[in-house]
Amino acid sequence: QVQLVESGGGLVQAGGSLKLSCVASGSTKDYYAIGWFRQAPGKEREGVACISPNDSKIHYANSVKGRFTISRDNAKNAVYLQMNSLKPEDTAVYYCTGARDRSNFFPPLFHEYNDWGQGTQVTVSS
Secondary structure, three states: OOOEEEEOOEEEEOOOOEEEEEEEOOOHHHOOEEEEEEEOOOOOOEEEEEEOOOOOOEEEOOOOOOOEEEEEEHHHOEEEEEEOOOOHHHOEEEEEEEEOOOOOOOOOOHHHOOEEOOOEEEEEEO
């Protein structure tokens, strides 16, 4: 089974930036889509951004449009999430996830994601 490993989380002041990395133990090209989700305490897990490794389709949640940028480097089997102008409400555990099978939807539906990373904590102080 392919493993997804996130890194890059940390503590940052409001207005600051962080870059998250997600590295797959296999090929990112094996995925239809790779996404970033986040989960704050007491809240449901929500999609943040998604990219298709093979044709670079991209989707962002409205809450992060214009502030976050998702990118991929298939040669390194990696997907990144550049987060700028961070707000306290961005505080959450961020998860990388991959959907292997082609979907009728982009981004894929939640249940269509197969592999999940362990998560990385992002804390934004006010």
